[in-house]
Amino acid sequence: MSERTGAGEPSRTLALLWGTAPDAPRKGPARSLTVDTVVGAAVGIADERGLAAVTVRAVAERVGVSAMSVYTYVPGKPELLDLMVDRCYLAMDRTPWTDQPWRDRLRAVAEDNRRLLTAHPWLTEVAALSRPPLGPGVMGKYEHELAALDGTGLPDVETDAALAHLLGFVQQHCRAVHDAARATTDSAMSDADWWAANRPVLERALDPAAYPRAVRVGTAAGEAQGSAWSADHAWAFGLERTLDGLAALVGR
Incomplete structure (x- = not known):
């Protein structure tokens, strides 16, 4: 909770x-x-x-x-x-803005927040959307990250929403990484060990005739990522798709 x-x-x-x-x-x-x-x-x-x-x-x-x-x-x-x-x-990394394209600036915002949530995983358990603590850290962070959207032409309300959308992706991704790490710690078994231990049962249960797409796609993804879910792959794919969505808004 x-x-x-x-x-x-x-x-x-x-x-x-x-x-x-x-x-x-x-x-x-x-x-x-x-x-x-x-x-x-x-x-x-x-x-x-x-x-x-x-x-x-x-x-x-x-x-x-x-x-x-x-x-x-x-x-x-x-x-x-x-x-x-x-x-x-207040203490988090803040990439300085120069004349980078807005997409590069937002990518840096995401990476800065990812480092923050990796250093302090408990922050992924804190809900702070409607009543954030309006102290110098929160206000400085908000001002800095809004500046990453300068020059996009977005009106103020959409600028705020675009930043919230990006940070929401970062928060959810880091929460998933945090939960996966806790599951590994609690079970004392890595993902690779879990799949190896259960491979014989899975090979018998997952019939390609009954689940052709699931078996084909799941096998391809697992082989490419080294497990059923890769934090690095999910981050790279999700961040670029999030920025693609914002690009459609900015380009409008």
């Missing part, structure tokens, strides 16, 4: 994202951490163990304070998730 951004209290989240949250008066010793330290610890846990492992208690253990102390930096996990997403967006 996906987590979603924007589930926290908006004014408090935005204040934390932009560093305008006032220091609440409190008794006791001075605070020993920063919000950035807490968020960095949460990102580290998510990268190592997945998003489900990110709890206030786990973050507290990582930074060496009590769970109650963490709440003096962030109100709760919903706000923490927004800060984690924005931090990753």
Whole structure:
């Protein structure tokens, strides 16, 4: 089940994202951490163990304070998730734009986002379409990627939709790669090993007379890709077809 951004209290989240949250008066010793330290610890846990492992208690253990102390930096996990997403967006690669054709610029946008989601696979589990955390990372990323569509002649609404369409492809592809990697880890068996182990059963069950297209096409694809599904082949094919679709829109 996906987590979603924007589930926290908006004014408090935005204040934390932009560093305008006032220091609440409190008794006791001075605070020993920063919000950035807490968020960095949460990102580290998510990268190592997945998003489900990110709890206030786990973050507290990582930074060496009590769970109650963490709440003096962030109100709760919903706000923490927004800060984690924005931090990753702020630090991601951003290919500089010069005078490349728009198609090359969008290909670079896709590749930059692919690297981001490969480095932080848990981001593929975060739904952030309708209520993204509008912090400096999100806004900087959006501004930069919109600029990749400069010169296409698309009106503003279609520019936004074209970018969302491209990023949707990247998100779904990387989620599929993430799920495939988890399946391999959970089964302790690579795809190649799985097909080799089940080949005798499959050869008996998959009758070419009953499934002529499935057997012919599936065999050709499997031989070409080395397995039933190749992440690299799916990426190259899907990205070019996505750009082809946008080319029809731009050419219109």
